[in-house]
Amino acid sequence: MRQEKINEMSMKLPSRSVNEGMARAAVAAFCSQLDPDASEVADIKCAVSEAVTNCIVHGYKNEIGIIYITVSLYADRTIKIEIRDRGRGIEDVKKAREPLYTTDAENERSGMGFTVMESFCDKVRVVSQCGKGTKVVLCKRLRKR
Amino acid sequence: MIKGDTELKSEKDNEEEKGYSLTETEDELVIILGGEIDHHRALKIRVNIDTEIAERRPKKLVMELSRINFMDSSGLGLIMGRYSKMQVLGGEFVLREPCEGVMRIIRLAGLDKIIKVEKSENEKESNKNEARKNK
Numbered sequence: 001m002r003q004e005k006i007n008e009m010s011m012k013l014p015s016r017s018v019n020e021g022m023a024r025a026a027v028a029a030f031c032s033q034l035d036p037d038a039s040e041v042a043d044i045k046c047a048v049s050e051a052v053t054n055c056i057v058h059g060y061k062n063e064i065g066i067i068y069i070t071v072s073l074y075a076d077r078t079i080k081i082e083i084r085d086r087g088r089g090i091e092d093v094k095k096a097r098e099p100l101y102t103t104d105a106e107n108e109r110s111g112m113g114f115t116v117m118e119s120f121c122d123k124v125r126v127v128s129q130c131g132k133g134t135k136v137v138l139c140k141r142l143r144k145r
Numbered sequence: 146m147i148k149g150d151t152e153l154k155s156e157k158d159n160e161e162e163k164g165y166s167l168t169e170t171e172d173e174l175v176i177i178l179g180g181e182i183d184h185h186r187a188l189k190i191r192v193n194i195d196t197e198i199a200e201r202r203p204k205k206l207v208m209e210l211s212r213i214n215f216m217d218s219s220g221l222g223l224i225m226g227r228y229s230k231m232q233v234l235g236g237e238f239v240l241r242e243p244c245e246g247v248m249r250i251i252r253l254a255g256l257d258k259i260i261k262v263e264k265s266e267n268e269k270e271s272n273k274n275e276a277r278k279n280k
Contacts, residue, residue, distance in 0.1 A: 017185035024215075042215075042246050049217040053184045100254075108191065108222035112254050116218050119253055 003074040007033060010070045015060040015085070017053075023069060024048040030071050031079050036142050043120035044079065044140060050113040051083040051136045057104060059087025059134055077142040086133040093126050164190040167197065174203035175241075179212035182220040191223055198230060206231050211242035220247070221254050228260055239263055 009030045013019045024045040031044055048069075055067045070082040090096045097118075102111030117124045121140045128134040164186055168175045176194055180186070198206065206227060213220075224240065231238040240262045243251060251257050 110221040112218040
């Protein structure tokens with residue numbers, strides 16, 4: 001049975017790199033209602049930062065578009081974070097998720113973005129369509145307090 | 146030499162401008178990073194450090210990480226890039242005192258297997274004790 005959703009927040013912001021810090025701080029602030037511990041907050045911030053950076057660097061490469069973020073909190077202390085762009089999309093999602101795989105080595109992208117998301121969250125879902133955009137859904141269940 | 150107020154101020158402005166502060170001895174060039182290292186900041190820091198390397202040609206480059214309170218994979222790119230740069234120049238490259246959060250992501254990428262990481266946990270512990278005693 002699906003857990004009861006107890007709160008939800010949405011925001012949208014232009015894909016300017018200066019917004020990366022604001023995006024992860026806003027998501028972390030909203031999640032603080034569930035009273036996560038310090039390491040869980042750090043995990044969430046890092047995973048969000050990776051997904052948002054992907055929208056900026058890849059989704060909206062050479063253009064400024066809108067990044068949509070929705071955060072849902074559930075009664076069982078699960079956090080669901082949806083980060084979506086309407087950019088170029090990913091040709092090969094499976095390949096993109098491989099550690100150290102990058103299409104932007106010249107700009108020193110490490111290719112660790114998805115690996116970081118996967119190891120700091122419980123579940124990462126990626127839906128992408130070329131020319132239409134990419135949606136990343138991060139799920140993390142907080143420990144009982 | 147005691148520095149005047151104006152000199153101190155300009156040094157601080159300089160730090161904000163570049164994204165890090167730095168100390169240089171005969172043996173090593175130490176880049177002291179602080180705050181949040183993400184894609185936005187890494188871009189600027191990278192360009193500035195590379196200018197520093199080109200101008201000073203250090204035998205050893207140290208990236209001091211203890212003051213960082215957030216780092217994502219953009220920081221890994223920044224570290225790897227400077228490491229390769231120093232490899233090409235035949236110099237030494239060291240990471241110093243990463244906090245646990247930063248160390249986690251360094252380990253995740255396996256960077257600790259190729260790059261020397263200096264930690265001074267004992268030193269920190271003894272400093273803490275020292276501070277307690279002085280209270």
